[in-house]
Amino acid sequence: MDVERPVAVEVSNLSKHYGSVVALNGVDLKVYAGEYFVLLGPSGGGKTTLLRTIGGFLRPTAGRVLLHGRDVSDLPPDKRPTSMVFQGYALFPHMTVAGNVGYGLSLARLPKEEIRAKTGAMLEMVGLKGLGERKPHELSGGQQQRVQLARSLVLDRDILLLDEPLASLDAKLRKDMCLELKHLQEKVGITFLHVTHNQEEAMTVADRIALIVNGELVEQGSAREIYEAPKKRFTASFVGENNLLDGVVASVSGDTVLVDVGAGTIAVGRGDLSLAQGDTVAVSIRSELLQIASGPEVGDDRHSLTGAYRETVYLGLTTSHRVTLANGAELTVRVISDAGADATPAPGAEVRVQWKPGAARLHID
Amino acid sequence: MQDEYGNKWAYRLKWAYLLLIVFTLMSPVFYVMYISFNENGFGAAEYVFTLEWYAVIFTDRLMMNALSWTLALASATTAITVPLALLAAKFYKATSRKVLTVFLLLSPLFVASDILGSALLVYFKNLNRAFGALGDMLGVGWFSGWFDLGFTTALIGLVIYTLPYAFIVILITMGRYREQQTEAARACGASGWRAFWDIEFPQIRAGVFSAGAFCVILSFNEYTRTSLLKGGFDTFTTVLVSQMLNEGMSEQSYAMSSLVSFIAIAVIGAIILYTLLKSEALAREARAKAQPLMAE
Numbered sequence: 001m002d003v004e005r006p007v008a009v010e011v012s013n014l015s016k017h018y019g020s021v022v023a024l025n026g027v028d029l030k031v032y033a034g035e036y037f038v039l040l041g042p043s044g045g046g047k048t049t050l051l052r053t054i055g056g057f058l059r060p061t062a063g064r065v066l067l068h069g070r071d072v073s074d075l076p077p078d079k080r081p082t083s084m085v086f087q088g089y090a091l092f093p094h095m096t097v098a099g100n101v102g103y104g105l106s107l108a109r110l111p112k113e114e115i116r117a118k119t120g121a122m123l124e125m126v127g128l129k130g131l132g133e134r135k136p137h138e139l140s141g142g143q144q145q146r147v148q149l150a151r152s153l154v155l156d157r158d159i160l161l162l163d164e165p166l167a168s169l170d171a172k173l174r175k176d177m178c179l180e181l182k183h184l185q186e187k188v189g190i191t192f193l194h195v196t197h198n199q200e201e202a203m204t205v206a207d208r209i210a211l212i213v214n215g216e217l218v219e220q221g222s223a224r225e226i227y228e229a230p231k232k233r234f235t236a237s238f239v240g241e242n243n244l245l246d247g248v249v250a251s252v253s254g255d256t257v258l259v260d261v262g263a264g265t266i267a268v269g270r271g272d273l274s275l276a277q278g279d280t281v282a283v284s285i286r287s288e289l290l291q292i293a294s295g296p297e298v299g300d301d302r303h304s305l306t307g308a309y310r311e312t313v314y315l316g317l318t319t320s321h322r323v324t325l326a327n328g329a330e331l332t333v334r335v336i337s338d339a340g341a342d343a344t345p346a347p348g349a350e351v352r353v354q355w356k357p358g359a360a361r362l363h364i365d
Numbered sequence: 366m367q368d369e370y371g372n373k374w375a376y377r378l379k380w381a382y383l384l385l386i387v388f389t390l391m392s393p394v395f396y397v398m399y400i401s402f403n404e405n406g407f408g409a410a411e412y413v414f415t416l417e418w419y420a421v422i423f424t425d426r427l428m429m430n431a432l433s434w435t436l437a438l439a440s441a442t443t444a445i446t447v448p449l450a451l452l453a454a455k456f457y458k459a460t461s462r463k464v465l466t467v468f469l470l471l472s473p474l475f476v477a478s479d480i481l482g483s484a485l486l487v488y489f490k491n492l493n494r495a496f497g498a499l500g501d502m503l504g505v506g507w508f509s510g511w512f513d514l515g516f517t518t519a520l521i522g523l524v525i526y527t528l529p530y531a532f533i534v535i536l537i538t539m540g541r542y543r544e545q546q547t548e549a550a551r552a553c554g555a556s557g558w559r560a561f562w563d564i565e566f567p568q569i570r571a572g573v574f575s576a577g578a579f580c581v582i583l584s585f586n587e588y589t590r591t592s593l594l595k596g597g598f599d600t601f602t603t604v605l606v607s608q609m610l611n612e613g614m615s616e617q618s619y620a621m622s623s624l625v626s627f628i629a630i631a632v633i634g635a636i637i638l639y640t641l642l643k644s645e646a647l648a649r650e651a652r653a654k655a656q657p658l659m660a661e
Contacts, residue, residue, distance in 0.1 A: 055552065057548055076551065076556075076557075077552050078551050078552075078553075078554045078556055082552070083552050083553070084549070086545050086548065089546075090546055091549075092549070093546075094568060104553030104554050107553060107554045107555055137649075148549075151553065152552070152553075
């Protein structure tokens with residue numbers, strides 16, 4: 001990310017409390033202008049609270065919200081340079097589609113002709129040309145969400161907040177709409193701040209992703225960084241299909257750390273972590289980076305573990321093989337379904353699960 | 366929804382039972398209407414249809430005066446109660462202390478009308494005394510008689526009486542409204558008031574108008590509180606009842622009662638019809654919403 005780009009959204013030390021319940025705890029975040037930024041996390045983690053606080057629907061307990069460098073913490077939503085797309089049911093049912101899209105323009109007292117022209121152009125942009133006279137309930141779920149998008153984009157505000165905008169759509173439609181959202185953002189070039197609990201949705205659209213859990217921002221980075229090189233244990237557990245093994249540092253030698261994971265000792269790159277013998281750590285290895293080997297170990301045996309083959313789970317494109325280690329921990333090995341279909345071991349057979357050096361990652365929190 | 370495997374005759378029996386109840390409840394009213402069209406009045410052996418009594422009521426000054434007082438009270442009560450009920454319903458949706466709010470707002474319903482009316486009567490007398498003492502202390506006569514029995518005191522009594530009903534009617538309609546729409550309007554640049562007026566009000570309008578109609582009808586029909594708090598026995602129900610007790614029902618009293626009943630039935634019928642049509646439209650909308658999520 002180019003750090004010279006202007007910052008569109010900045011929150012500093014933002015907290016939101018409901019009595020004794022802490023919904024947000026000292027969150028710091030910067031979103032650059034023109035960026036597609038996703039807030040990802042489990043339900044109840046605080047990501048929607050963060051978005052609604054940025055949008056002015058919630059007043060922060062502590063901390064500030066700056067939009068384009070201007071402190072808007074005390075301003076209501078209609079005084080902020082943001083617009084918002086909601087999860088669903090937020091269209092005005094007594095108005096036509098065109099009425100919905102043009103509502104903000106009529107509030108701004110634009111001439112009727114201009115409202116009509118802008119509304120028509122925006123409906124065309126979101127693929128709803130000719131549907132302006134329909135009522136919202138006459139549209140499909142995907143079309144309704146497009147109307148919400150059009151209603152927000154037509155306002156020409158440069159920050160768009162999206163609160164689980166695809167959550168009420170079925171899987172196929174959600175996938176299509178994800179790409180549409182991404183293309184639309186590239187076309188209009190404004191800042192999109194999108195909340196979702198769906199990692200595939202986040203990966204598809206995001207320039208950068210921030211993980212929010214228990215009211216705290218755990219980690220942020222590009223989709224590739226978050227997926228391939230998670231720094232935090234939570235990120236590894238939430239994004240992708242990672243095998244997590246808890247263990248204790250057996251020794252540290254240069255850039256290599258030997259970790260005793262109970263079922264064996266494995267070698268992991270130290271990275272920039274500061275570790276000492278006896279430290280408690282976690283090791284994560286993505287399931288698609290593991291392989292089941294039936295033959296004996298060749299070379300470095302610190303990149304494999306032995307266990308009992310348990311079962312196969314066919315998932316269509318991929319197949320998961322589950323292996324139970326000697327200490328009871330489980331490993332999931334994911335392969336493309338057609339690859340090696342004949343070599344499925346019998347349940348209970350001893351197998352060796354191996355990975356390439358560098359596939360395992362170390363986490364201390 | 367009708368049980369498709371249910372007994373057809375049981376279904377018809379339920380309808381017959383319902384109609385019987387309605388007929389039993391309404392038959393005295395129908396009888397009064399029947400008498401009001403008889404030229405020979407109540408108890409006559411011969412029935413001769415006439416509209417004469419309806420013409421006569423407009424020449425009965427006592428009755429017309431009573432009707433105008435009642436209309437004025439009903440209008441003022443509605444004008445005050447409906448906005449108050451709307452505010453109360455908005456407050457109810459926003460507050461976390463819902464049980465306490467409902468209890469406070471419905472509490473006038475738990476007290477018998479004659480007890481509440483008498484309590485208000487005593488209360489107003491004491492207020493008058495207190496304000497009079499205040500005026501004497503300040504050496505001004507401006508405070509005296511603020512709470513003498515009359516239009517204002519009857520109006521206060523009727524507002525207290527009608528507020529819980531109006532609150533409930535509006536709240537029921539408001540229950541279907543989704544606050545996200547208000548937030549969406551705010552995100553479009555609408556102020557809180559503008560979002561309410563443009564987005565929420567059109568969707569709860571039926572409830573607000575129904576509450577208004579209920580207020581008019583309740584004010585019209587109210588006897589106990591009005592007779593205790595208005596003074597003068599010059600409203601529609603008080604005149605009608607005192608006439609009936611002192612002289613027996615006159616023919617124009619039957620006509621007046623029937624006229625009021627016709628209007629009430631027409632208003633309530635219109636509200637019910639409108640509400641049914643509206644809920645049918647909402648049900649259609651809900652069905653339409655439930656289906657399209659799978660298809661583009």
